[in-house]
Amino acid sequence: ETGVTQSPTHLIKTRGQQVTLRCSSQSGHNTVSWYQQALGQGPQFIFQYYREEENGRGNFPPRFSGLQFPNYSSELNVNALELDDSALYLCASRSNGQGVYNEQFFGPGTRLTVL
Amino acid sequence: GEDVEQSLFLSVREGDSSVINCTYTDSSSTYLYWYKQEPGAGLQLLTYIFSNMDMKQDQRLTVLLNKKDKHLSLRIADTQTGDSAIYFCAESPSGGYNKLIFGAGTRLAVHP
Numbered sequence: 001e002t003g004v005t006q007s008p009t010h011l012i013k014t015r016g017q018q019v020t021l022r023c024s025s026q027s028g029h030n031t032v033s034w035y036q037q038a039l040g041q042g043p044q045f046i047f048q049y050y051r052e053e054e055n056g057r058g059n060f061p062p063r064f065s066g067l068q069f070p071n072y073s074s075e076l077n078v079n080a081l082e083l084d085d086s087a088l089y090l091c092a093s094r095s096n097g098q099g100v101y102n103e104q105f106f107g108p109g110t111r112l113t114v115l
Numbered sequence: 116g117e118d119v120e121q122s123l124f125l126s127v128r129e130g131d132s133s134v135i136n137c138t139y140t141d142s143s144s145t146y147l148y149w150y151k152q153e154p155g156a157g158l159q160l161l162t163y164i165f166s167n168m169d170m171k172q173d174q175r176l177t178v179l180l181n182k183k184d185k186h187l188s189l190r191i192a193d194t195q196t197g198d199s200a201i202y203f204c205a206e207s208p209s210g211g212y213n214k215l216i217f218g219a220g221t222r223l224a225v226h227p
Contacts, residue, residue, distance in 0.1 A: 004157070031213075033213075033214065033215075035215075035217075040219070040220075041219050041220075042119070042203050042205075042217030042218050042219045042220050043158070043203075043215070043217050044217075045214040045215065045216070048213070048214060056213075056214055058214065090157060090158065092158075094213070102146060102207055102213050103160055103163075104160075104213075104215065105160075106150075106157035106158040106159070107157050108155070108156055108157045109157055
């Protein structure tokens, strides 16, 4: 059983550009969440996808969008990048309904730097 | 509102016990969690506690929950250098589609 993987590991963009981050969920997991972790902070919830539909969103503007594919891999897209978007982006997957304590399995993250 | 607070830094001697504290605001959270983050790695679930429990012990880890004061603590017995990491407290408010609300993290430094 493979864990959650994310690509790329690191990325450098400039203000105004667009970026796509990718996540491959753990086998058998149908729910994926994305978090933004700024330097020195805890992760902040961006949104969650279940069966290819967004079913929950945090306090992030619409320029943060996502997709989940039938194979449960997913993407996080950020348009019109701003300097404050520089952060570690974490993907977490789980199997909806499994694990009464709602364990989410996190990937290693993508470090995005916006110049 | 949703807010989780933690002290930012803790330094302990190897072999001593570490206690990391956390306060949270949402009393509806069914589960509360402790995650560990090592440099260059994602978050690893260390342990969790159900909201109707006061204490949970798991090998070297002891979690204490004071629901009245909305206070959670993690005690690590016999702290080792390999325990050096950032520890995050997290809650999962009910009706929140299982999103996790994290604190800012406590950096634990273990010295000889």
